[in-house]
Amino acid sequence: MAKNSKGSDALSGVLCELRRFPLFESHKQDELERFCLGGVVQVHRHREALFQHGAQANHFALVLGGAYKLYRMNPKGEDTIVYFALPGDVIGALIMPQTNPVYPVTVSAMGPSRIVLLPRDLYLKEWMQNEDLVQRVHGLFSERLLTLQEQKLMLRAPLASRIASLILQMDSMGDSFDKNEWVLPFPLTRKEIADTLGVTVESVIRVMSDWSSHGYVQTTDQVIRILQPAALVKLAQA
Amino acid sequence: MAKNSKGSDALSGVLCELRRFPLFESHKQDELERFCLGGVVQVHRHREALFQHGAQANHFALVLGGAYKLYRMNPKGEDTIVYFALPGDVIGALIMPQTNPVYPVTVSAMGPSRIVLLPRDLYLKEWMQNEDLVQRVHGLFSERLLTLQEQKLMLRAPLASRIASLILQMDSMGDSFDKNEWVLPFPLTRKEIADTLGVTVESVIRVMSDWSSHGYVQTTDQVIRILQPAALVKLAQA
DNA sequence: CGCTCGGTTGATGCACATCAAAGGCTGTGG
DNA sequence: CCACAGCCTTTGATGTGCATCAACCGAGCG
Numbered sequence: 001m002a003k004n005s006k007g008s009d010a011l012s013g014v015l016c017e018l019r020r021f022p023l024f025e026s027h028k029q030d031e032l033e034r035f036c037l038g039g040v041v042q043v044h045r046h047r048e049a050l051f052q053h054g055a056q057a058n059h060f061a062l063v064l065g066g067a068y069k070l071y072r073m074n075p076k077g078e079d080t081i082v083y084f085a086l087p088g089d090v091i092g093a094l095i096m097p098q099t100n101p102v103y104p105v106t107v108s109a110m111g112p113s114r115i116v117l118l119p120r121d122l123y124l125k126e127w128m129q130n131e132d133l134v135q136r137v138h139g140l141f142s143e144r145l146l147t148l149q150e151q152k153l154m155l156r157a158p159l160a161s162r163i164a165s166l167i168l169q170m171d172s173m174g175d176s177f178d179k180n181e182w183v184l185p186f187p188l189t190r191k192e193i194a195d196t197l198g199v200t201v202e203s204v205i206r207v208m209s210d211w212s213s214h215g216y217v218q219t220t221d222q223v224i225r226i227l228q229p230a231a232l233v234k235l236a237q238a
Numbered sequence: 239m240a241k242n243s244k245g246s247d248a249l250s251g252v253l254c255e256l257r258r259f260p261l262f263e264s265h266k267q268d269e270l271e272r273f274c275l276g277g278v279v280q281v282h283r284h285r286e287a288l289f290q291h292g293a294q295a296n297h298f299a300l301v302l303g304g305a306y307k308l309y310r311m312n313p314k315g316e317d318t319i320v321y322f323a324l325p326g327d328v329i330g331a332l333i334m335p336q337t338n339p340v341y342p343v344t345v346s347a348m349g350p351s352r353i354v355l356l357p358r359d360l361y362l363k364e365w366m367q368n369e370d371l372v373q374r375v376h377g378l379f380s381e382r383l384l385t386l387q388e389q390k391l392m393l394r395a396p397l398a399s400r401i402a403s404l405i406l407q408m409d410s411m412g413d414s415f416d417k418n419e420w421v422l423p424f425p426l427t428r429k430e431i432a433d434t435l436g437v438t439v440e441s442v443i444r445v446m447s448d449w450s451s452h453g454y455v456q457t458t459d460q461v462i463r464i465l466q467p468a469a470l471v472k473l474a475q476a
Numbered sequence: 477c478g479c480t481c482g483g484t485t486g487a488t489g490c491a492c493a494t495c496a497a498a499g500g501c502t503g504t505g506g
Numbered sequence: 507c508c509a510c511a512g513c514c515t516t517t518g519a520t521g522t523g524c525a526t527c528a529a530c531c532g533a534g535c536g
Contacts (some may be wrong), residue, residue: 073489074391075475081388092382097373104384133374135335140380142332148343148386149320153312156438161526180297199505203482203524237313287515397492427514443490443516460514 014041014116017064021088023136035126036134039116044068044109045146058120060092066113067186070105081196082229083144084110086173086185091115091234093137096123098173111187151196160207162197165233167217171226184224189222248349252279252354255302256366261374271422273364277354282347289330295339297355304351305424308343319434324350324411324423329353331375334361349425373424389434395476398445400435402473405455409464418462427460454457 017034018024022031022057041064044050050061053072069092071081082105085091097099101120127133150169154162167184174185194204211217216231217224226232253270256262262270279302282288288299289308301323306327309319320343323329333339338359365371388407392400405422412423432442449455454469455462464470 072391074394076394078394080391080393082390096381097376104387128373129369131367135366138335138376138379141376141383142335143387145332145379145383148383148390150341152320152386152436153310153318155318156312156314156316198390198526201439209484429514438493445514
């Protein structure tokens with residue numbers, strides 16, 4: 001498992017870090033240790049891959065920091081992003097119960113990121129046996145499904161509405177629930193927006209350049225700041 | 239609960255019917271009875287609604303026969319279909335664990351259909367407590383999520399590919415796993431295909447009329463029969 | 477210093493939307 | 507029993523939003 005450029009480390013001080021996540025809110029220290037038995041911390045650099053589409057799925061992962069994108073290449077060689085995983089999110093849990101599972105998507109880091117890599121057996125033998133934990137994971141699935149449904153509802157809207165809607169969705173994903181600053185919780189390129197919506201980079205750029213010049217949003221180092229939320233909200237429901 | 243045109247009935251002879259479903263495969267008779275306590279059978283006619291988007295979600299449902307579509311209206315008044323539920327599928331389970339849940343979609347029957355309507359408490363108190371059942375429901379969620387992801391991957395493909403892909407997906411949903419007859423397991427109008435893909439009826443019709451004239455498919459009473467599966471498979475991956 | 481990556485702009489074309497009109501079929505009410 | 511409304515399907519004419527292709531710029535990096 002120890003790969004070249006990836007840092008990997010036994011679970012030393014991360015346990016306390018895990019307690020922050022709603023996932024483990026109601027668990028005691030010893031339970032938490034049991035849920036992470038055999039876990040390894042991995043660090044990834046920008047664009048480094050965690051799981052490869054089609055590879056045997058022997059592990060699942062818990063995001064500690066940064067962000068990961070879940071995507072797949074279609075026959076024409078274009079990527080389609082299906083989900084963004086943030087700290088506290090679980091990756092790969094969905095397919096763990098299958099017999100001989102295979103990753104349905106490629107997962108790679110957006111900016112420097114960290115996860116705990118956990119063996120599949122642990123999911124089946126520990127996670128699924130714990131009633132509360134199962135409910136929390138269930139909750140994550142349902143959020144993810146509702147996110148996809150939300151995006152599907154925008155299919156027939158003009159591109160500007162769809163981008164606005166996506167940006168607002170992403171913004172609400174962060175753990176900063178103080179809505180004083182409207183900043184997306186992770187770096188997001190125009191290409192990634194395009195790949196999420198199934199359109200071209202150029203189209204996204206044309207819309208967002210317009211927004212920048214109107215002062216609706218502002219991008220620095222791929223981090224998008226929303227200056228006029230009201231304008232985006234209005235666009236989103238058009 | 240007893241509504242006007244809906245038939246509703248206590249659980250008389252349906253218990254044995256339930257045993258057919260993979261959901262309850264590994265459960266004994268008495269467990270099964272416990273899982274359906276307080277359940278009521280409801281019959282729906284074509285296009286009759288089971289749940290209304292935005293209504294308080296006090297119940298979930300288990301599809302016995304026929305088919306149901308889960309959809310929502312966007313601001314412009316166009317419907318978007320997010321899922322088709324077939325016999326053995328569970329509807330509404332996703333949101334039962336939420337506090338004061340509200341149905342995120344409208345659910346209505348496609349042709350004459352039947353469900354067992356179950357109270358929310360039953361889900362929380364019985365279904366979620368049973369380890370095996372939780373795993374099965376988890377399996378249903380994961381299928382549904384993967385279905386949505388699959389559809390998203392086709393976003394940038396030409397319309398013909400997307401329709402082909404959808405039809406093949408629907409075809410594989412039926413319980414008839416003998417692939418001697420390639421017939422969709424439920425009636426599906428062109429409009430419903432359009433609403434699933436986020437395009438217009440006319441576009442769908444133009445594509446499928448072409449297919450009919452080439453003898454790829456054939457439609458009688460909204461039931462689609464695939465005459466040349468190979469042709470569709472080829473189109474789907476274009 | 478050449479490389480890749482992200483962002484940007486403009487010219488052109490096409491796939492699909494839109495609008496319009498019409499026929500069949502079903503259920504419903506006078 | 508007929509009239510009517512709603513739904514599903516179909517076809518054609520016309521328009522347009524976004525894709526495509528091409529080119530260029532600046533920043534970071536080995």
